Amino acid sequence: MKVFVSTHPFSSTSQTPLELLKSNEIDVILNSHERKITTRELASDIGNSDVLIAGTERITEEVIKNAPNLKLISRVGVGLDGVNFELCNKYGIKVTYTPDAPTMAVAELCVGIILDLSRKISYTDRNVRKGVWDRYMGNLLYGKTVGIFGMGRIGKSLVHLLSSFNVKFLVNDITPDFSFGRLYNIEFVSKNDVLEKSDIISINIPLKKDTYDFITLNEIKKMRSNAILINTARGGIVNESDLYEALKNSMISGAGIDVFEEEPYKGKLTELGNCVLTCHVGASTINSRTEMETQAVEEVIRFKNERPLKNEVFANE
Numbered sequence: 001m002k003v004f005v006s007t008h009p010f011s012s013t014s015q016t017p018l019e020l021l022k023s024n025e026i027d028v029i030l031n032s033h034e035r036k037i038t039t040r041e042l043a044s045d046i047g048n049s050d051v052l053i054a055g056t057e058r059i060t061e062e063v064i065k066n067a068p069n070l071k072l073i074s075r076v077g078v079g080l081d082g083v084n085f086e087l088c089n090k091y092g093i094k095v096t097y098t099p100d101a102p103t104m105a106v107a108e109l110c111v112g113i114i115l116d117l118s119r120k121i122s123y124t125d126r127n128v129r130k131g132v133w134d135r136y137m138g139n140l141l142y143g144k145t146v147g148i149f150g151m152g153r154i155g156k157s158l159v160h161l162l163s164s165f166n167v168k169f170l171v172n173d174i175t176p177d178f179s180f181g182r183l184y185n186i187e188f189v190s191k192n193d194v195l196e197k198s199d200i201i202s203i204n205i206p207l208k209k210d211t212y213d214f215i216t217l218n219e220i221k222k223m224r225s226n227a228i229l230i231n232t233a234r235g236g237i238v239n240e241s242d243l244y245e246a247l248k249n250s251m252i253s254g255a256g257i258d259v260f261e262e263e264p265y266k267g268k269l270t271e272l273g274n275c276v277l278t279c280h281v282g283a284s285t286i287n288s289r290t291e292m293e294t295q296a297v298e299e300v301i302r303f304k305n306e307r308p309l310k311n312e313v314f315a316n317e
Contacts, residue, residue, distance in 0.1 A: 001304050002027045002069070004046045006037050007055030007076045010293060013286045017293035024301050036263065039063060046070070051300050053293075056263075056280075058082045064091050072303045074296040077283060078102055078153075079234055081207040085315035095313045096299040099153060101291035102283030107157035109282050110202055110232050113256030114141060114162075116276050117228045118200075123273055139199075139226070141165045147198030149191070149214070150205035150233070151177060158202060159184050170194050195222040200230070207234035217242040220251055227252045232282045235261040244268045247275055258282050 003021060008031045011018035021028050029049065031037050037045070039058045046052060046067040052059070053074050064070060064087055073083060075097040088095055116122050119138035127134055142165050148155050151173045159169055159180075169186040176188045194201060201223070205211050215229070215238040223229070229252060231238045240261060246252055247269070256276040257269065269275050283292060295311075302309055 001025075001051065001300075002029070002047075002049045003051040003053060003300060004029045004049035004067075005053040006031050006042050006046075006057055007053060007293075008033070008035060008037065010053070010076075012289075014290040014294075016290065017297045020294065020297045020301065024304065026300065026304065051303065053296050053300065054082070056082050059084060059087075061087050064088075064093070072096070072300065074299045074303075076292045076296045079206065080313060081234055081236075085313075089315055094303070094309065096296070096309050096311045097313055098292045098295040099311060101295055102288050103153040103157050105285040105288035106154050106232050106282035107161055108285075109258060109278070110154075110158055110204075110230055110256075111161050113230055113232070113258070113276050113278070114200055114202075114228065117254040117256055117274075122276055126273075141167065141200075143167065144199040145170060145197060147194035147201040148172070149194060149201070149203050151180070151186075152204065154232075155202075155204040156180060158204065159186065170198055191219075192222060195219055196224075198227060199224065200228045202230045203233045203237055205233055205237065207236050212236050213239050215239065215243070217246060220246040223252050225250070225252065229255040231256070232258045235259040235263065235265075240267055240269060243275075244272070247272050250274075 003026050005028060010030060033041060037057050039060055042057055043063045043066045046063060048069045049067055050069050051072045051074060052070060053076060055076055056079060059082055070093055073093060073095045078097055078099045080097060083095055118141050120136045124136055145168045146162055147170045149172050151171045163184055169184060170189050170193060171186050172189060172191050172194045181188060243255055247255055254274040258278045259280055263280055269277060299309055
């Protein structure tokens with residue numbers, strides 16, 4: 001079996017994923033570009049690989065047509081917006097992912113950004129380095145109302161982490177888990193209620209056709225002027241141009257963005273002091289990255305040995 005690893009980095013936090021592949025007599029070709037691979041590069045490099053261990057890159061028909069032997073895409077991570085399931089069905093390609101491994105890392109990053117924006121930690125740090133001693137009056141997280149769009153694995157972990165701050169939770173979810181909700185006194189509400197009544201809003205939904213531009217200027221106008229918006233889910237869910245206008249005109253207090261429609265991001269949000277920007281590092285902890293890669297490799301080994309896949313994803317999911 002031949003495997004092309006397009007995600008980068010790979011096996012940098014631990015040699016275990018690479019060693020597992022080699023010990024199972026699987027030929028491995030790594031992304032040689034030492035950065036996120038482009039779709040065109042992927043189409044050129046994938047060759048006659050049987051399996052693709054993928055990151056967030058878009059897997060188009062051009063890629064698939066250039067990989068006549070491809071039978072499995074094993075995604076390192078949880079987001080599947082780069083995978084065209086119609087094409088995978090057409091060409092008989094199975095798809096798996098690693099939904100559990102990055103959960104706590106993303107939730108912890110979200111908490112970190114919330115605290116950063118509430119207390120202006122990054123902003124103050126930059127000022128001190130410039131010689132500006134401005135003791136900015138921030139806001140407590142304690143006792144605030146937190147709105148969450150999407151209460152899957154990450155949303156639930158975020159609720160668990162924030163519960164010690166005595167916050168009130170407003171959640172909008174297409175399939176509410178009422179049993180979990182009762183444990184944390186969660187109120188399930190409409191999209192508008194989350195926007196209008198929350199001090200902090202966290203986006204934890206997947207990017208799909210109906211969630212693209214989920215937050216535009218129309219939605220931001222409904223938010224409180226002191227509100228904070230966090231997106232650690234996927235670029236494209238928040239309209240970046242609209243967010244820039246809103247932050248520039250102080251329509252909301254601040255935003256924390258880890259994911260962008262085009263990465264690396266070089267847009268106008270970089271001009272603003274009330275926006276914390278990180279470079280898609282939600283899952284970038286040593287533990288989570290190692291676990292994601294290992295789980296992706298374990299799926300490849302199951303596939304090679306004709307065993308049932310643990311986290312196969314189907315088009316209707």
